[in-house]
Amino acid sequence: MPAPSNAGTVVAAVPTSEGLRSSLHDRGQRLTPQRQRVLALFERIGEGTHLSAEEVHQRLLRAQERVSLATVYRTLRLLSSMGLLQELELPEGGRRFELAGDAHRDHHHMVCVGCGRTEEFESTAVLTAGEAAAGLHGFRLLDCVLTVRALCPRCAERS
Numbered sequence: 001m002p003a004p005s006n007a008g009t010v011v012a013a014v015p016t017s018e019g020l021r022s023s024l025h026d027r028g029q030r031l032t033p034q035r036q037r038v039l040a041l042f043e044r045i046g047e048g049t050h051l052s053a054e055e056v057h058q059r060l061l062r063a064q065e066r067v068s069l070a071t072v073y074r075t076l077r078l079l080s081s082m083g084l085l086q087e088l089e090l091p092e093g094g095r096r097f098e099l100a101g102d103a104h105r106d107h108h109h110m111v112c113v114g115c116g117r118t119e120e121f122e123s124t125a126v127l128t129a130g131e132a133a134a135g136l137h138g139f140r141l142l143d144c145v146l147t148v149r150a151l152c153p154r155c156a157e158r159s
């Protein structure tokens with residue numbers, strides 16, 4: 001009996017968070033021990049947590065890692081450029097970093113301008129708008145990310 005014509009088709013499995021973590025980990029193997037420790041910190045706390053460079057520095061100090069804030073900044077930049085971390089630019093000029101993952105890429109952020117509380121959300125409408133805008137100008141969409149500035153309930157009550 002002839003094999004079906006699509007027998008050779010490889011269907012990409014949806015990456016589990018375990019598989020994702022190990023692939024990030026594999027890519028991180030080229031890193032110096034210090035850089036690996038920064039990546040390991042993000043792997044421990046998991047996806048969806050957004051840390052500033054200062055927060056990363058504090059956590060490393062608490063874990064008895066002797067590292068300067070300048071080194072943390074450089075390391076975060078490097079890990080972002082390698083695609084291991086995702087950088088989130090905040091409206092007030094601050095930056096947050098989170099673990100990058102293929103399954104966790106297309107999400108948006110709502111940031112409280114009062115306290116920096118950050119919530120993630122997904123939106124097909126945003127993606128559709130991005131695709132329409134790209135198509136209109138003949139661009140190919142790579143990604144489409146929205147940052148919403150807002151006041152959280154606590155800060156709204158205070159102001």
Ligand SMILES: [Zn+2]
Pocket residue numbers: 048050098107108109120
């Ligand atoms: Zn995020």
Ligand SMILES: [Zn+2]
Pocket residue numbers: 112113114115116117151152153154155156
């Ligand atoms: Zn707030």
